[in-house]
Structures are given as C-alpha cells and as structure tokens.
Amino acid sequence: MIRHAPNPRGRDFFVGDLHGEYDRLMAALEAVDFDVARDRLFPVGDLIDRGPRSRDCLGLALAPWCFAVRGNHEQLAREALFGDDDAMALWVINGGGWALEEDRASLAALLEAALARLPLAREIEVDGRRIGLVHAEPPADWADIERCDRHRLIWGRDRIRRGDTTPVRGIEAVVVGHTILEAPITLGNVHYLDTGAFATGRLTLVEARELLATGDATR
Incomplete structure (x- = not known):
C-alpha cells in the first residue's frame, strides 16, 4: 500500500472505472477545472479494456498527477x-482485444511501467481524515490491508452482493469500483463509483471532501 500526505496546494478527486474512456475523463476533468499542477486524481483501477482509448488510459498511470490502483483488467493484461496463450485468450474475451492491434513489445513495456505505479491499495489523507482506495473490495479492518487476500482486493464482490452496510474499521472511508451500478452508492463507509462509462456514458468523478461529506450524511 502507498500512503499519500494531504494535498495543501489543490484538490483530490476519485474516479470510477475508466475502461478506455479517455475522452470522457478529460471532459470530466475540464468540467471541474482540474489543474494538473495542483490537483490529484485517484482512479479505482480498470483503466483499460472495452472503451476506445485503452492505451491512453494505461498511460495515465505514468502521469505525475494520477495515482491509480490496480484493477482486475490490469491483472488480466x-x-x-x-x-501464455490461454491467458491472452481470457483477456481478449474480457475486453482486451484492442491489444491485438498493438505492437506487443511496446505495449508490454508500457504495461510493465504502469504496473510499477499501480499498487493494490492507496491511503489518502484529507483534512485529517483518511480515505482508502482499492479496486474491488476492502478487508473488514483497514489495518489488515497489507496482509489480506490480494484476489479479493481486485476481484471481490461479497460486500456489495450482500448489501453489507458494516463500516470498514480503522478508516473513515474507502473508495472502490469494479461493480457496475446505475449510480454511485455508499454502503457503510464504502463508496462504489463504477457507473459503467464504457457502456452507459456515465463516468463518476467526485472530489474527496464531497465524498467525505456524503459519507457523513449516510451515518
């Protein structure tokens, strides 16, 4: 896990699964006057696959203002x-067909560089409070983030399937994606932001202080 100190110079934003929707992201950032010199962006993972500009979205992992976590699609890649070929076939079935039109060596080099900047979890301090970030499902206690099931962090859906409103202990809020929803929801202190941009055209971008205020209102 990587920890981020407060951002005294600007704002912090969280965004749901991009899945290649680079243009939608740029439009959303422009709408909030995102300043790459001051503001920070924290994507929930699944930067790639299904949408039209996966390579560009993967490249965001290298941008100095962008701090994503690894999703299951980056893991598939x-x-x-x-x-091996079986893994490639599985990726293609799950939206990785765009890679067949890329130079494999070049794409592999970009992915390797991106993966070095895609941890499984991040923790961001905002106004003296902490927000956790994982792709799919956090542990019941944030203190276990370094030793919990890695598969669950990028693939898990147990909490949302149960509609579990039990807050994750040891942290004020956690942001996740992975499960497509009609609109963002909050269960306990876990905020689900994947609104299926590649299929619905709806990309969810939320400022950190707004997210914390939403969590306060649901308590």
Missing part, C-alpha cells in the same frame, strides 16, 4: 502479456 499482466498475465496475458507476460504469460
């Missing part, structure tokens, strides 16, 4: 590009 890793297993495909550095694994």
Whole structure:
C-alpha cells in the first residue's frame, strides 16, 4: 500500500472505472477545472479494456498527477502479456482485444511501467481524515490491508452482493469500483463509483471532501 500526505496546494478527486474512456475523463476533468499542477486524481483501477482509448488510459498511470490502483483488467493484461496463450485468450474475451492491434513489445513495456505505479491499495489523507482506495473490495479492518487476500482486493464482490452496510474499521472511508451500478452508492463507509462509462456514458468523478461529506450524511 502507498500512503499519500494531504494535498495543501489543490484538490483530490476519485474516479470510477475508466475502461478506455479517455475522452470522457478529460471532459470530466475540464468540467471541474482540474489543474494538473495542483490537483490529484485517484482512479479505482480498470483503466483499460472495452472503451476506445485503452492505451491512453494505461498511460495515465505514468502521469505525475494520477495515482491509480490496480484493477482486475490490469491483472488480466499482466498475465496475458507476460504469460501464455490461454491467458491472452481470457483477456481478449474480457475486453482486451484492442491489444491485438498493438505492437506487443511496446505495449508490454508500457504495461510493465504502469504496473510499477499501480499498487493494490492507496491511503489518502484529507483534512485529517483518511480515505482508502482499492479496486474491488476492502478487508473488514483497514489495518489488515497489507496482509489480506490480494484476489479479493481486485476481484471481490461479497460486500456489495450482500448489501453489507458494516463500516470498514480503522478508516473513515474507502473508495472502490469494479461493480457496475446505475449510480454511485455508499454502503457503510464504502463508496462504489463504477457507473459503467464504457457502456452507459456515465463516468463518476467526485472530489474527496464531497465524498467525505456524503459519507457523513449516510451515518
């Protein structure tokens, strides 16, 4: 896990699964006057696949103002590009077909560089409070983030399937994606932001202080 100190110079934003929707992200950032010199962006992972500009979205992982976590689609890409034909077939079935039109060596180099900046979890301090970030499902206690099931962090859906409103202990809020919803929801202190941009055209971008205020209102 990577911890981020407060951002005294600007704002922090969280965004749901991009899935190649680079243009939608740029439009959303422009709408909030995002300043790359001051503001920070924290994507929930699944930067790639299904949408039209996956390579550009993968490149965001290298931008100095962008701090994403790894999603299951980045993991599928890793297993495909550095694994075997079966892994490649699985990735293609799940939206990785765009990679077949790319130079494999070049794409593998970009992915390797991106993965080095895509941890499984991040923690961001905002106004003396902490927000956790994972792709799919956090542990019941944030203190276990370094030793919990890695598969659950990028693939898990148990909490949302149960509609579990039990807050994650040891942290004020957690932001996740992975499960497509009609609109963002909050269960306990877990905020679900994946609104299926590649299929619905709806990309959810939320400022950190707004997210914390939403969480306060649901208590």
